[in-house]
Amino acid sequence: MKPRGAWQTAEVELFYSPNLENYTQVLTSSSFLLWFSNSVVVAGGTTLVAVFVAATTGYALSRFRFPGMRPLLWSLLITQMFPVAILIVPIYNVLAGMGLINNHAGLILTYLTIAIPFCAWMLRGYMDSIPVEIDEAGRMDGLSPWGTFFRLILPLSRPGVAVVAFYAFITAWGEVAYATAFMTSESNYTLAVGLGQFVGQQKAEWGMLSAASVLIAAPATVVFLLVQRHLVSGLTAGGTKS
Amino acid sequence: MAAPVVIVMAVLIGYPLARGFYLSLTNATEANVARDIGMNDIPASYDFVGADNYLAILTGEVGDFWPRLAWTVVWTVVCVVAHYGLGMALAILLNRPIRGRTAYRVLMVLPWAVPPFVSAFIWRYLYNHEYGVINAALENVGLAPVAWLNDPTVAKLSVIVVNVWLGVPFMMLALLGGLQSIPREYYEAARVDGASSLQRFFHITLPGLRPVSAPVVLLGTIWTFNQFPVIYLVTGGGPGDSTELLVTYAFRMAFQGIRDYGGSAAYGILILALLMVMAFVYQRSLWRGGQAW
Numbered sequence: 001m002k003p004r005g006a007w008q009t010a011e012v013e014l015f016y017s018p019n020l021e022n023y024t025q026v027l028t029s030s031s032f033l034l035w036f037s038n039s040v041v042v043a044g045g046t047t048l049v050a051v052f053v054a055a056t057t058g059y060a061l062s063r064f065r066f067p068g069m070r071p072l073l074w075s076l077l078i079t080q081m082f083p084v085a086i087l088i089v090p091i092y093n094v095l096a097g098m099g100l101i102n103n104h105a106g107l108i109l110t111y112l113t114i115a116i117p118f119c120a121w122m123l124r125g126y127m128d129s130i131p132v133e134i135d136e137a138g139r140m141d142g143l144s145p146w147g148t149f150f151r152l153i154l155p156l157s158r159p160g161v162a163v164v165a166f167y168a169f170i171t172a173w174g175e176v177a178y179a180t181a182f183m184t185s186e187s188n189y190t191l192a193v194g195l196g197q198f199v200g201q202q203k204a205e206w207g208m209l210s211a212a213s214v215l216i217a218a219p220a221t222v223v224f225l226l227v228q229r230h231l232v233s234g235l236t237a238g239g240t241k242s
Numbered sequence: 243m244a245a246p247v248v249i250v251m252a253v254l255i256g257y258p259l260a261r262g263f264y265l266s267l268t269n270a271t272e273a274n275v276a277r278d279i280g281m282n283d284i285p286a287s288y289d290f291v292g293a294d295n296y297l298a299i300l301t302g303e304v305g306d307f308w309p310r311l312a313w314t315v316v317w318t319v320v321c322v323v324a325h326y327g328l329g330m331a332l333a334i335l336l337n338r339p340i341r342g343r344t345a346y347r348v349l350m351v352l353p354w355a356v357p358p359f360v361s362a363f364i365w366r367y368l369y370n371h372e373y374g375v376i377n378a379a380l381e382n383v384g385l386a387p388v389a390w391l392n393d394p395t396v397a398k399l400s401v402i403v404v405n406v407w408l409g410v411p412f413m414m415l416a417l418l419g420g421l422q423s424i425p426r427e428y429y430e431a432a433r434v435d436g437a438s439s440l441q442r443f444f445h446i447t448l449p450g451l452r453p454v455s456a457p458v459v460l461l462g463t464i465w466t467f468n469q470f471p472v473i474y475l476v477t478g479g480g481p482g483d484s485t486e487l488l489v490t491y492a493f494r495m496a497f498q499g500i501r502d503y504g505g506s507a508a509y510g511i512l513i514l515a516l517l518m519v520m521a522f523v524y525q526r527s528l529w530r531g532g533q534a535w
Contacts, residue, residue, distance in 0.1 A: 086510030
């Protein structure tokens with residue numbers, strides 16, 4: 001909330017006649033809103049797809065025994081170890097081949113590689129805590145496996161799903177490396193990339209940067225505080241039951 | 243019902259992984275991969291070169307692998323130890339009945355809620371040599387300003403501080419959850435038997451936290467080893483490339499200057515191999531302790 005030049009004076013004073021100039025500046029004369037909506041599209045898309053795929057997977061892993069299950073479980077865990085560096089080049093090439101570089105769908109596809117394994121892993125832990133008798137009762141009443149899943153298990157897993165959705169959203173919202181490498185035109189930037197524009201090589205707009213940071217962090221923080229309790233129990237439940 | 247994930251994993255992870263491995267055995271760069279320029283399809287013209295990329299990296303011919311590995315290991319160990327130690331201390335403090343406990347907890351968790359790139363930018367501002375808040379504070383009490391990000395050693399220290407600050411909340415929350423799952427009776431029984439608080443910590447708290455500690459330390463190590471935004475956004479790997487981790491270096495190889503896709507893929511495979519060995523040994527040592535998680 002300081003005037004734009006204020007940071008250049010290097011004096012510690014909390015308020016220089018506070019005003020909202022930086023905020024209006026950020027909202028009106030930069031691409032902040034565009035980047036913001038890009039981020040919403042990418043993070044929202046990632047969340048929707050990831051939650052759906054992860055929920056069905058979590059259920060399958062929790063209830064059914066099938067060949068290749070243990071390797072699948074392991075691969076879910078091992079993908080957590082993949083550094084961006086290992087997948088980024090091949091994914092870049094694959095996306096380039098499909099014409100999806102500088103495209104939000106491409107970025108969503110990429111983020112799914114991060115979000116799905118972890119979400120599936122966590123949801124499996126959560127669904128393990130739902131008694132199998134519920135499935136059996138549903139089956140007795142003539143529900144198909146999919147029916148059991150959609151009508152009984154999914155509603156019961158709502159807290160777990162909420163946590164997983166939050167995780168997927170935050171991952172996509174804050175990701176830097178893929179977004180930097182894949183989004184080549186400024187109109188497609190997400191916030192993580194766009195914000196870097198405020199801190200250029202020559203001149204850094206610290207005032208605008210801070211204003212933008214506050215605008216980005218505030219909603220995430222509020223949601224986070226609402227779910228943080230579940231977040232940890234979800235994490236530890238998924239982690240300790242292997 | 244596992245079909246969706248099997249397909250997704252195969253397409254999104256299996257295929258790129260296999261392709262990445264293949265690329266690591268070629269001399270693919272920006273100049274010779276398949277691409278479209280306007281209407282023309284230019285076919286790929288890179289060659290299979292076997293283990294050349296790996297040899298070049300491991301012999302130190304390109305990429306300063308060993309010094310960078312050393313710094314990455316130092317970075318990981320220091321950060322994870324600090325995460326765990328501080329997280330534990332705070333968790334124990336906040337597990338006691340103190341006034342305003344919830345408020346403290348919420349405050350402590352905040353750094354985790356803010357997207358890491360935002361934190362990274364804010365820290366970069368705090369560290370700013372001329373205008374940063376930290377130096378301004380130093381000058382106000384009569385000390386000389388420090389070039390936080392311009393000296394290799396100081397810059398390393400600075401990025402470690404940032405990452406510790408980012409990682410402690412997660413550890414604290416996880417350990418707090420763990421602490422609450424240890425039955426209170428254990429402590430009461432120990433107190434009756436006359437165990438000191440240190441003894442209680444080592445014989446009840448630490449073993450009791452093990453089911454939580456084991457996975458979060460492993461995850462924390464992997465996350466720290468692969469930490470990207472902190473280094474990339476706070477120092478950009480600089481000064482020079484002194485704070486560049488293996489991961490950020492591999493990224494730079496692939497997307498800056500002459501884009502060396504083959505070399506970068508080889509770098510990535512090496513990082514993955516290191517982590518898998520680490521995870522395997524870690525899990526093994528836990529098994530030997532008699533408890534698998």
